[in-house]
Amino acid sequence: MRLSRYFLPVLKETPGDAQVVSHQLMLRAGMIRQTAAGIYAWLPLGLRVLKKIENIVREEQDRAGAIEVLMPTIQSAELWKQSGRYEAYGPEMLRITDRHDREMLFSPTAEELFTTIFQNGARSYRDLPKNIYQIQWKFRDEVRPRFGVLRGREFLMKDAYSFDADFAGAQHSYNRMFIAYMRTFARMGLHAIPMRADTGPIGGDLSHEFIVLAPTGESDVFYHRNWEQGHDTSAIDADDAGALEAFIDGLNADYAATDEKRDATAEAAAGDALKQSRGIEVGQVFYFGDKYTKAMGVTVAGPDGVPVTPLMGSYGIGVSRLVGAIIEASHDKDGIIWPDAVAPYKVALINLRADDAACAAAADGIYARLEAAGIEVLYDDRDERGGAKFATADLIGLPWQLVIGPKGVAAGTVELKRRGGDREELQIDTALARLA
């Protein structure tokens, strides 16, 4: 993409409304614009990042055996009355009336609908287990939206719902999602730690929040320093329930808890290994048994013909929130530093001298070669000074900057710079090979 033809409204100054760094940088880098409290328009650069994150989430859900569907954002109140949540949810649910005065709502989550849809297609225990998910916009009328996309009212969320015939199966479904989350966040260059979370009235220990460590995070978190190393999940066979359970138990042997769930005994045991940080919740996995299936009267025929009430879990990832969380975890004073997997483009091609014919020709040629090679490149061909182009490139945080200047062109070289890292003077072919 040529920057001269793109829509990238960057800001030199920080808008006064934005307090946290990810919000400031997303506005400055032309990724989003706010249209109302907690509601954002996604501009081209932001949308590309959102889509990349969404795709990683999707790939890992698919790999974990979950099946993608898409539910409507606007739902009938009827279903919610069946589960009792229409009243219970309170003012956070955006309620709407249609022209016939029917009560509708903008879905804040979708247990009811998924449960109903599931019942539609599953009659027997042999249809289990099932895990169905969607990546869809949600609306929660938060009292106080803030921090940009970290706490918006409208947000993109992946929500998955598992259905199992018995507890052992439900636990395996839970573990599958658990490991899928580890893989998902790791692929985005994030260090997300699963922490024991509130399980509500169901009890048990089957709920974890996945927290990304970031100094600007909103909650205090405490964890064993073993969590600071990444965990290799590549060898884990998620189909092997026993091995998966053992692996996850091994992980969870190391203490990790948010402020609300601190355990003095476990912290004392951790001793010097106990670390404290701040964190942002980017996902949650949750087992809740027959809470909804029972309320909605959902059953499948068991092996003996007797109806069985399936046991459920739900699993959320804040997709739009992740955009902000990644920036919180990865930026410097000049701007964003995108992890490769989620970067809107791989490389910023910078022509330092748009007015220099030789320079422009060289940059055009390199641009064509990068495009032909299928490398995602944003070509700064604007008639701007070098400084302005560097500032823009640093701000939007593409992993690589390929700099074409008159001196280099004369010598047949270009400068390849890693965002936030080293720069090298390379032969053109060498630089292109490096980016391939």
Next chain:
RNA sequence: CGGGGCGUAGCUCAGCCCGGUAGAGCGCUGCCUUCGGGAGGCAGAGGCCGGAGGUUCGAAUCCUCUCGCCCCGACCA
């Protein structure tokens, strides 16, 4: 939902206390000079001062109401 703050040019803000012809920097447009980390000069464009009432000869400025946004707290993917 309690408490506080702010709405003036595309952005960041000044002006408001003490009423009297609406400002700066950046950005934008044109021309010239410049050109390896947000250059300089000259000339321009751009605002019913969030909205509605009121007080006044006169309101961005004072009063009332209203809408919007932000912050702190309680709450939350």
